[in-house]
Amino acid sequence: MLGEKLVTKIWETVARDGIGALAAPWQIKREGHARLEVRRQETITLAQAEKDAEGIRHGTKKLLPDGSVRDLTEQHGSAEQGAELVSGPKVSQSSILSAAKSKESADRVQAEVNLSRTLIYAEEESDTPDEEVSDEAVDPDWFKRWRESAQEVRSEELQRLWARTLAGEMKAPGTYSLRTLDFLRNLTKMEADEIAKVAPYIFSNFLPKFDDDSLQGAGIDFGILLDLEDMGFLTGHTGLGLQKTLTSQRSDKYFAVLINHGKILLLERSAVEPPITISGAALTRVGREVITLGNFTPDMEYIKKLAGHLKSKGVTTHVADWIPRPDGNGEYRNSVSLQ
Secondary structure (H helix, E strand, C coil), rough: CHHHHHHHHHHHHEEEEEECCCHHHHHHHHHCCCCHHHHHHHHHHHHHHHHHHHHHCCCCCCCCCCCCEEHHHHHHHHHHHHHHHCCCCCCCHHHHHHHHHHHHHHHHHHHHHHHHHHHHHHHHHCCHHHHHHCCCCHHHHHHHHHHHHHHCCCEEEEEEHHHHCCCCCCCCCCCCCCCHHHHHCCCCCHHHHHHHHHHHHCCEEEEECCEEEEEEEECCCCHHHHHHHHHCCCCCCCCCCEEEEEECCCCCEEEEECCCCCCCCEECCCCCCCCEEEEEECCCHHHHHHHHCCCCCCCCHHHHHHHHHHCCCCEEEEEEEECCCCCCCCEEEEEEECC
């Protein structure tokens, strides 16, 4: 099965940490069940557990010591509710402690649900050839920080981000720093949407700013870029901006590239010097790590506009499909002239 080594590595780490809400792959295999069916049934169970957590939080259900949940509305009926209306609500130390205990129980159940769902999503992100998965173990402190953060997230979109973070770190330990985990922990859905809006216009970890009208046409205004700089995703948006120098990768002629999510822009010129420079903003280290968690579609119209801007600097331009390799390099195919 594609990704079996990565899935096994994830679950061995999970098992060592004492997380056991879901069936481990080897348990599923031993019992002769289909993994997808088991995960489907677990997803249904998690949905019910989430409803139970809401009931516990609102006082209509109670988490018992054996892990079962009791429906208090069926036990008490309407008589007690009517008596409360007559006598009025009573506030006491015991009622405050009971409410606090209920909230703690509800939060604990919700945390397990969040974590379990994220692990299911991590399995879905594990379609990686075994030879690309490192044998190095993930730092226990890193995994502890990841677990504590992932169990707080209820949004499916953000849970999938945490799932990709775990799968990526298991594949190659050191891929995502603790600083990036802290960034993701504080990330709101609105901020994630802003990152997703800007990401298609990032070329080789740089946001070229040669045509503000084109960016604004894509819904990217000054305020969004300022937000991204404030949160530590971008740098150089304000002030004098940054310059990215594209030095030649060959000695016999000028040849430089800009990579953009599955596409590569090729720049060529007979004279090696001078190098081409472009203005814009750069991704921070956190930004470079975070952007790898998404799957973004290149904007071909914007690529053509950038190519037209660069042609004014005396280079010819081609665009091609970019096929990355695990070592960080890659190859391009199907080159097309943008003259």
